[in-house]
Amino acid sequence: MIVGLDLDEVLCGLLSCIQKFLLENHDFHFMESDLVDYHLERLPCLPSSISKEVVENIYNGRFAREALPTPYAEHSLNKLRMAGFKIHIITHRHEYLFRPITEEWLDKHNLYYDELHMVYNKHDVIEKCNIDAMVDDRFDVLSTIYRSCGELKYGLYCIDAPWNYRFNNMFVWRVADVSVATNRIISALRGNANEDSMS
Numbered sequence: 001m002i003v004g005l006d007l008d009e010v011l012c013g014l015l016s017c018i019q020k021f022l023l024e025n026h027d028f029h030f031m032e033s034d035l036v037d038y039h040l041e042r043l044p045c046l047p048s049s050i051s052k053e054v055v056e057n058i059y060n061g062r063f064a065r066e067a068l069p070t071p072y073a074e075h076s077l078n079k080l081r082m083a084g085f086k087i088h089i090i091t092h093r094h095e096y097l098f099r100p101i102t103e104e105w106l107d108k109h110n111l112y113y114d115e116l117h118m119v120y121n122k123h124d125v126i127e128k129c130n131i132d133a134m135v136d137d138r139f140d141v142l143s144t145i146y147r148s149c150g151e152l153k154y155g156l157y158c159i160d161a162p163w164n165y166r167f168n169n170m171f172v173w174r175v176a177d178v179s180v181a182t183n184r185i186i187s188a189l190r191g192n193a194n195e196d197s198m199s
C-alpha cells in the first residue's frame with residue numbers, strides 16, 4: 001500500500017516562506033486569495049523587479065531551504081506509516097536543481113518517506129508504482145491522474161487553495177489540509193478492510 005503526496009503546499013509551506021520574505025524585505029503583503037494560480041510572479045500588483053528577485057530565490061533554492069513544513073505534515077506521514085502505508089513524495093520540483101536541497105530539507109524536518117520522485121508527469125509514477133492514494137494542491141494534476149489511472153483505491157485528495165477553487169470533479173475529495181486527507185485515506189483503508197472481511 002502506497003500513498004503519494006505532493007511536496008509544495010501539501011507538506012512544505014513554500015508560499016508562506018515567500019510571503020514572509022516579501023513582507024520583511026519589501027514591505028509587500030499579499031494573501032493567498034490574491035493568487036489566481038500558483039505562479040506568484042504573475043501577481044498583477046507585484047513590481048517586476050521584486051518578481052524577478054522572487055524567481056531568483058525560487059531557482060537558487062533559498063525558499064526551498066527556508067520554508068517550514070505545513071501544519072500536521074510530520075504527524076500525517078507518521079500516521080500513514082503506522083497504518084501500514086509506504087510514502088512516495090511526488091513533486092514537480094526539478095531533479096537537477098532541487099534533489100539535494102529537498103532531501104536535506106525532508107531530513108531536517110523529520111519527514112520520513114520511502115521514495116522521492118521529481119517528475120513532470122505525476123500520473124506516470126502513480127501508474128508505474130501502483131500508488132493507492134494521492135494528495136496534491138493542483139487540481140489539473142489530480143484530474144490528469146484520474147483520466148489516466150482512474151479513482152485510485154484509497155482516493156484522490158485536493159488541498160483547498162485559491163488556485164483550485166474554480167475546479168471540480170466528483171472523484172476528487174476536497175480537504176482542508178494533509179491531516180484531513182490522511183484521516184480519510186486511513187478510513188478508506190479500514191472501510192475496505194471491513195468489506196473484505198464481510199465478503
Ligand SMILES: [Mg+2]
Binds near residue numbers: 006007008136
Ligand atoms: Mg503543490
